[in-house]
Amino acid sequence: MNIITISGSLKATSFNTGLLRSLAQIAPEGIVVSEASIADIPLFNEDLETTGLPPAVATLKQQIADADGVIISTPEYNFSYSGVLKNAIDWASRGPVRPFAEKPVATLSVSPGNFGGIRAQTDLRRLMHSIGAHVLPKPEIAIPQAKLKFDDDRRLTDEATHAMLTAMLEKFGTFIRTHQTQSAE
Amino acid sequence: MNIITISGSLKATSFNTGLLRSLAQIAPEGIVVSEASIADIPLFNEDLETTGLPPAVATLKQQIADADGVIISTPEYNFSYSGVLKNAIDWASRGPVRPFAEKPVATLSVSPGNFGGIRAQTDLRRLMHSIGAHVLPKPEIAIPQAKLKFDDDRRLTDEATHAMLTAMLEKFGTFIRTHQTQSAE
Amino acid sequence: MNIITISGSLKATSFNTGLLRSLAQIAPEGIVVSEASIADIPLFNEDLETTGLPPAVATLKQQIADADGVIISTPEYNFSYSGVLKNAIDWASRGPVRPFAEKPVATLSVSPGNFGGIRAQTDLRRLMHSIGAHVLPKPEIAIPQAKLKFDDDRRLTDEATHAMLTAMLEKFGTFIRTHQTQSAE
Amino acid sequence: MNIITISGSLKATSFNTGLLRSLAQIAPEGIVVSEASIADIPLFNEDLETTGLPPAVATLKQQIADADGVIISTPEYNFSYSGVLKNAIDWASRGPVRPFAEKPVATLSVSPGNFGGIRAQTDLRRLMHSIGAHVLPKPEIAIPQAKLKFDDDRRLTDEATHAMLTAMLEKFGTFIRTHQTQSAE
Numbered sequence: 176m177n178i179i180t181i182s183g184s185l186k187a188t189s190f191n192t193g194l195l196r197s198l199a200q201i202a203p204e205g206i207v208v209s210e211a212s213i214a215d216i217p218l219f220n221e222d223l224e225t226t227g228l229p230p231a232v233a234t235l236k237q238q239i240a241d242a243d244g245v246i247i248s249t250p251e252y253n254f255s256y257s258g259v260l261k262n263a264i265d266w267a268s269r270g271p272v273r274p275f276a277e278k279p280v281a282t283l284s285v286s287p288g289n290f291g292g293i294r295a296q297t298d299l300r301r302l303m304h305s306i307g308a309h310v311l312p313k314p315e316i317a318i319p320q321a322k323l324k325f326d327d328d329r330r331l332t333d334e335a336t337h338a339m340l341t342a343m344l345e346k347f348g349t350f351i352r353t354h355q356t357q358s359a360e
Numbered sequence: 361m362n363i364i365t366i367s368g369s370l371k372a373t374s375f376n377t378g379l380l381r382s383l384a385q386i387a388p389e390g391i392v393v394s395e396a397s398i399a400d401i402p403l404f405n406e407d408l409e410t411t412g413l414p415p416a417v418a419t420l421k422q423q424i425a426d427a428d429g430v431i432i433s434t435p436e437y438n439f440s441y442s443g444v445l446k447n448a449i450d451w452a453s454r455g456p457v458r459p460f461a462e463k464p465v466a467t468l469s470v471s472p473g474n475f476g477g478i479r480a481q482t483d484l485r486r487l488m489h490s491i492g493a494h495v496l497p498k499p500e501i502a503i504p505q506a507k508l509k510f511d512d513d514r515r516l517t518d519e520a521t522h523a524m525l526t527a528m529l530e531k532f533g534t535f536i537r538t539h540q541t542q543s544a545e
Numbered sequence: 546m547n548i549i550t551i552s553g554s555l556k557a558t559s560f561n562t563g564l565l566r567s568l569a570q571i572a573p574e575g576i577v578v579s580e581a582s583i584a585d586i587p588l589f590n591e592d593l594e595t596t597g598l599p600p601a602v603a604t605l606k607q608q609i610a611d612a613d614g615v616i617i618s619t620p621e622y623n624f625s626y627s628g629v630l631k632n633a634i635d636w637a638s639r640g641p642v643r644p645f646a647e648k649p650v651a652t653l654s655v656s657p658g659n660f661g662g663i664r665a666q667t668d669l670r671r672l673m674h675s676i677g678a679h680v681l682p683k684p685e686i687a688i689p690q691a692k693l694k695f696d697d698d699r700r701l702t703d704e705a706t707h708a709m710l711t712a713m714l715e716k717f718g719t720f721i722r723t724h725q726t727q728s729a730e
Numbered sequence: 731m732n733i734i735t736i737s738g739s740l741k742a743t744s745f746n747t748g749l750l751r752s753l754a755q756i757a758p759e760g761i762v763v764s765e766a767s768i769a770d771i772p773l774f775n776e777d778l779e780t781t782g783l784p785p786a787v788a789t790l791k792q793q794i795a796d797a798d799g800v801i802i803s804t805p806e807y808n809f810s811y812s813g814v815l816k817n818a819i820d821w822a823s824r825g826p827v828r829p830f831a832e833k834p835v836a837t838l839s840v841s842p843g844n845f846g847g848i849r850a851q852t853d854l855r856r857l858m859h860s861i862g863a864h865v866l867p868k869p870e871i872a873i874p875q876a877k878l879k880f881d882d883d884r885r886l887t888d889e890a891t892h893a894m895l896t897a898m899l900e901k902f903g904t905f906i907r908t909h910q911t912q913s914a915e
Contacts, residue, residue: 185405214403218444219437220370252404252454254490254852255483258447259403265437265444289874293845294852297809298440301671305439307682310674319844439667474689475663482624482664486856489865497862504659555775588769588814589807590740622774622824624860625853628817629773635807635814668810675809 176348178202179211179242183249183260183295190285190321191248193329194340198246201340206348208246211238213263224270232266239267239274244351247303248283251295256302268306276307279351281343284317291317311350314343361533363387364396364427368434368445368480375470375506376433378514379525383431386525391533393431396423398448409455417451424452424459429536432488433468436480441487453491461492464536466528469502476502496535499528546718548572549581549612553619553630553665560655560691561618563699564710568616571710576718578616581608583633594640602636609637609644614721617673618653621665626672638676646677649721651713654687661687681720684713731903733757734766734797738804738815738850745840745876746803748884749895753801756895761903763801766793768818779825787821794822794829799906802858803838806850811857823861831862834906836898839872846872866905869898 180195199208215231223229228236239245249256268275280303284292296317303310316339318324324333331337365380384393400416408414413421424430434441453460465488469477481502488495501524503509509518516522550565569578585601593599598606609615619626638645650673654662666687673680686709688694694703701707735750754763770786778784783791794800804811823830835858839847851872858865871894873879879888886892 185403186407216403218370218399218401218403218447219442220444222371252446252450253487255446255487257404258443258445258450259405260443261440261446262403262443265442268438290845290848290872294849297849300674302438302440304670304674304680304682312674312677317845475660475687478660479664479667485859489855489859489867492867495859497859502660555773556777584773586773588740588771588773588817589812590814592741622816622820623857625816625857627774628813628815628820629775630813631807631810631816632773632813635812638808672808672810 176206176243176351177241178206178208178244178246179238180208181211181213181245181247181260181263183247183257185214185259188329189250190287190325190329191250191283193325194283194285194318194331195246195248196329197331198340198344201337202344206344211235213259216263216266219262219265228270235263236267236272236274239278240272242278243355244279244281244347246281246283246347247299248285249292249295249299251284251286251292254294255298256295260299261302264302264306273306275303277354278308279311279347279354280308281311281347285321286319287321289319291319293317309350309354311347314339314346316340316343361391361428361536362426363391363393363429363431364423365393366396366398366430366432366445366448368432368442370399370444373514374435375472375510375514376435376468378510379468379470379503379516380431380433381514382516383525383529386522387529388533391529396420398444401448401451404447404450413455420448421452421457421459424463425457427463428540429464429466429532431466431468431532432484433470434477434480434484436469436471436477439479440483441480445484446487449487449491458491460488462539463493464496464532464539465493466496466532470506471504472506474504476504478502494535494539496532499524499531501525501528546576546613546721547611548576548578548614548616549608550578551581551583551615551617551630551633553617553627555584555629558699559620560657560695560699561620561653563695564653564655564688564701565616565618566699567701568710568714571707572714576714581605583629586633586636589632589635598640605633606637606642606644609648610642612648613725614649614651614717616651616653616717617669618655619662619665619669621654621656621662624664625668626665630669631672634672634676643676645673647724648678649681649717649724650678651681651717655691656689657691659689661689663687679720679724681717684709684716686710686713731761731798731906732796733761733763733799733801734793735763736766736768736800736802736815736818738802738812740769740814743884744805745842745880745884746805746838748880749838749840749873749886750801750803751884752886753895753899756892757899761899766790768814771818771821774817774820783825790818791822791827791829794833795827797833798910799834799836799902801836801838801902802854803840804847804850804854806839806841806847809849810853811850815854816857819857819861828861830858832909833863834866834902834909835863836866836902840876841874842876844874846874848872864905864909866902869894869901871895871898
């Protein structure tokens, strides 16, 4: 099973990116977790669509299409997801090929503050629903107080969070298989 | 009175950009409406902040700071504002100087569809509130069926819409003066 | 196939209630559409839960549990769904038995204004997702200008709307069957 | 200065109600904080409006109109405010007299969970903006882990929270005076 991750932050020392990298370590046998990048995706402009999809967009859309599932983690800016993430989703949700439709998606968020980016994640779920993805309903993991839970290289060190993520990956695996069975009918 | 406009779309033939340009024609004496551009603003990355604000961001922040009011018009992608617009607001809302705080803001949206981008505009108002702007509550103008109301050069041709915008500009002028009096106390 | 409807308005001459009643006429053979009522559901109070579920709540929860699918139509008050509807959903989503979990749900909205209650419906979809329902993604039907489309007895008279609802019911039937197959695995 | 409070929960042992009662103790000299009740407000029904406003609604609207400011605290059900609260606001926001327009409002939330009801409070702020209230932007107080911060009689015992509320009341007092000066112009 092949899962890709998308981080809503481009910062080198992002907690969200660190969290998603930790998933690759945590993944049980049979699940491969790899990173997709949105760093080179240009600002969305419909005029660019007509002259040919930018390569970074084409790559992202193909990665999503090829994946069995997608895990997205977003920082919270101004009570919502990052504009950078919304911009990438805007690109990926358009055109004749729409790889998020019917795609199993799990959401995460992490922040240095007390609320773990939960408002950003709630908006992200709404966004994913609006483009026809299947969003894993539970567990809902928003990680507050990130500075206490990651080391300076943004590796997850908190055991309780580690256990929650392990449980989430397991549930997400089942969720993916259920939806694959369904489409195979 | 000096008002700047921000379009959430970068497309050359954007209805939202066309709508904002029409405002410059409609503006009553004493109100100057000019365009700010977000086309050159890079994807937000906190690492860029520490090495010095990108010029397009610095310019936008200064334009907002200098303006008596800001009018923003957004297209709707996936039931919300454009990622491009959110990205620009993310930049402008950070750092020691936060020009949207206490700034009078009016919102608009236009779309070729039936709902005029009203969901995008509702999210945009929430976003503006979250960064401490004063949002003009009424009138609330979301323009559906854009193709019937603009010519091929995206100039507004619909008289009813023209009248609504004129009324909005007048109200916004009063709204700006009220908030200026308040801060002068 | 047994579908129940819930109207977010209690007004005798509600367009939303009228719309849902029209569905019973429109339903193809094999689909029975009947009304559930939320008129007698008290204001939510956790203290009432501990002394025994109010009869109207128990009835509603049973109707949802027994139904193959639920169709909800909501008016828009203050840019969102009615408090009356949220109150009923708050009751129905609590306790050991949660009938909305995994339940196929379709949403509608109708209003006398220009936007057809689309913001209320968008919030309603978010609400349904949050309690684990399967929400029919498309078609998304929000009916504006209700006065032109219903007669004085709130019977739907508009043919284009009639055709859209027929298509929606057909899609919803397929959607329900897909999710039933899935749970039977 | 006369401030009324509205709790979005009807439960006798509600943390939100307890929080608002604590404000009466905390209020500095010159600010009187008293409770308004929404327990007897019926489910909204436009038909009831035409036969005369229900007494509990008329009382609430008068209390809001007479108050210099309103503080609302809401529990979170299904990621949003309570239906009970939305129902009361739906009533209060309609008709020829709309007491929330231009009214200074502060929002709070408290929950036994980790996020303090922040999503409910965010939706509440959006709701208040939509009816033209002036919402205190900062501080934004959402109190998680309520069981550790209140005693069995729902009296606030946590000193850090006490200090935050004191600061909020002070800011809210200034906010109210600013808006009164403005309307007196």
